Amino acid sequence: MSKTVAKAVHVLDSLAAAPKTIAELARELGVHSSSALRMVQPLADGGLIARGPDNRYRLGLRLAELGQQVLDEMDLRVVARPHLIALAEATRSTVHLAQLVDDQIVYVDKIEGATTIRTWSRIGRAVPLHTAAASKAILAALPAPDRDRLLDAHTFTRFTERTITDPAEFREHLEAVERAGYATDQAEFEPLVRCTGVAIPDATGRLGAAISLTAVRAAADRPAVDNPLRRMREAANAIATALGRPLH
Template sequence: MSQTVDRALSILPLLAEGPANLEQVAQRLDVHKSTALRLLRTLHEHGIVHRQADQRYRLGARLFALAQEAMENLDVREIAHPHLVELNAACGHTVHLAVYEEDEVLYIDKVESRYPVRMYSRIGKPVALTVAAVAKLLLADLPEPERRAVAERLDYPRYTSRSTPDAAAFLAELATVREQGWATDLGGHEESINCVAAPIRGAEGRVVAAMSVSAPNVVVSADELLTLLPRVRRTAEAISADYVGKPIRPAERDTP
């Protein structure tokens, strides 16, 4: 039975490349046509594959519906939380998880620092879009026209002397973030608070959430916090792998 399941599943990557006829499926599986036909008929009955009028087979609508339903039911917070706790235990600093929803970037999880000085942030609270590291990651992944439209309609408060001054500067920073795959906020929102962040990616490599480590200068300097970046990125990659069920690579990027 396991061999039958393995063969059936091997058909799906072939059909993902485009429609294929019975002979092509049999050759890919290295089985007789009658065996390939039995597998295709079973998958067809369940809507996983569809037989076209030209007798070639393609992936069926039921497969896409199941994939969509599964993605909608994934809870990135639930998947990420153990990883955030582990990172917090290792470094001691505040760890955040954020998502982009309805033109806002919101914190959806937070693990508090072990140090007496605490962050004022809270779950459900919007972040400062033009300076927050998690916001930069989430906005940098938007398609170029949407990214530009968002940047041009934002206000640019001068929280500190390091705050992003205008749309042109913001778009330039988003291009850098998009290219390097990580972001920082080094005193852009509060002079005394620094942050490093990394993206969490979904099945197609798009950024579905962002996580960060933040700490005040009285606890750790900006340079010392930046030494945690490799670990932050590894944590984000581990969350991404759990989220999609396997290691992934970044999506193909459009031109910034």
């Protein structure tokens, strides 16, 4: 990657964290403000960043358009969406689609359920490997070398009292997930949130995708859904079949 492109990527990453002035960007890049301005101007001209009335730069709408185009062109997301919608309607819960992308497990689609409570998850956001049901389902289904590479580089941060922070314990947990054929998140990232995850079947072990069902404990008074795990497996199998993936 050229130095110019690397600095442009740094600018985008920096503005993703928080809006900044030219002076602040210049300090981060180690250049004069005039050089920083020349660097960001093409990004602004292309709509990738925008300057607000406070003279701080922030990410531009063009990035959202490009990101949406990438998501729309993903065969998995396009094929899976009608099945995700049907699952969300049948279970009255929020449904996620997650996939392994460049050594990160990322939410690539989300269908909001009937609950009015919104969760932390967002399309395009990386999934916490050691807490999310979707990530556990994917990790358990991956070939061992791929799973080990991801886990060896992962930091097991504690988010709640239920978070598994010991790498050895988590690997044992994944073995249990593999035996059961599904994963759970029992308030391991957000205190009130429970999730169930099922990998999308793929005999090659390379698809690296899963669907998950999210329920909020505060919404437990809603009518119970008949066998949501069965519905999830049916949806996962339907997605795999539509993609032409060989099932286990």
